[in-house]
Amino acid sequence: ERPQSLLVFINPFGGRHRAESIYTNTVSPIFDLANIKQTVIVTEYRDHAKKFVETEDISKYDGIVAVGGDGMFNEIANGLLLRTQRENKIPVELFNSDCPNSYKTPKIKLGVIPAGSTDCMSYVSQGINDPETAALHIMVGDTHPLDLCSLYEESGKFIRFSFSMTSYGYYGNVLRKSERLRHLGPSRYDFAGVQTFLKKHVSKSEIHFLPSSSNSHATDTTKCRYPCQICSENLVTPKIEIATLDSRPHFTNSISGVPELNFCTTESSGSAVSSPYSIASTAPFPSSEGSSHEATPNLESKEFLATDNNDNNGWKVVRGNYIMVNSAMMSCACGRSPQGLSPSAHLADGNMDLILVSNCSQASFIRYMLSHVGGGNRFDFPFVQVHRVKAFKHKVLAKPEAIAFSRQTSVSSSEVTGFESSKDPESTQTESCWNTDGELVESPNISVWVHRGLINIYARG
């Protein structure tokens, strides 16, 4: 499992611009000691690494390493996945809006040496964002599967693959602003965060989601820790040895059976029973089993009254006035938020956690955001709902639908009038955007699908 030959991309502009010195002083000496051949490319522009991985001959490498942040890792993962699909003649566009695409897992593994601003990938998969630790995991060939999700526009046009957080509303707006403040380094997020907070944005959205069929829930106290039983459950091909004091679990190089998730058949809805993309239960939403935080409608969360329990082939529908719509493929822990956005999310269970933060007072929103810094329960707020899901679709309500929705949910008729006449300040704001792994996606209406274990990373979990 130990790599013999690595392709290394260094982003000189990631984080505090220290990627090159981190590689030269800390990482390269470790690889040299292990006789690992290294081909090093210092990136010259955005998407340089993606383009290289997509088009150049990379067959001689066992692994590709990003020395940078999450954006850099995302870029390389996207390049490698797109190349793998092209070589296997697998289209990336979504042709059936109710069925996930079946993508192929690349043979080459991916690694990351933390040198960015957030470094959530290292923090979550290795427990720390430390370059030396990351280099050692790569050197010994530790391997772990990683779920990715794919994002599509409403038309089915492929947008990108993502591995950590995909968020509409607050985090999208923070990213938009922070991109203009890149010269400030990591502190740009603080400035952008405060500005975005002061200009509260609320979107009237409709969300369709496909609940997870797993027994795990976003509100579990169990976390994804080595060796994680949930990540290894129902994997088709990996051989996982249960760890003892002197043996560690080992994921095989390929989990090729796992990402073959095209379970849609030509049969109609009845086929859903045998599909991993179905739910066995047709229990009305929210689930009584606790897969979601059941919120008590109150003045801050009146949109919950409008929850639509339509169950169409397992899809659930909810409408609301949201400050944020977040999905977490992993806990998204980092130095600033050691438990992350969704502390019990898993690296490779085939699910993501959909977190809906409804309109609330600014004081309540601050309380919610501060809960991410400490170890408190971030789902224990009446205006926050969380669901473990396999896919979701987000649509900003068009004005007539939004007005109808406001009428249906509003406790005060003046608010409806305000919205209809566009005097409601929230309705006059421009649309928000998505932040996916720190990359901007401008289309508000998208669908997002999880692909279990789509890539293998140098990490232990």
Ligand SMILES: Nc1ncnc2c1ncn2[C@@H]1O[C@H](COP(=O)(O)OP(=O)(O)OP(=O)(O)O)[C@@H](O)[C@H]1O
């Ligand atoms: N030479 C370059 N010039 C400009 N942009 C680059 C260059 N190389 C890579 N990039 C882009 O810079 C973006 C940010 O890089 P990276 O993720 O390494 O750092 P970061 O944003 O500071 O960290 P994090 O993503 O962990 O918050 C990536 O999306 C990548 O595409």
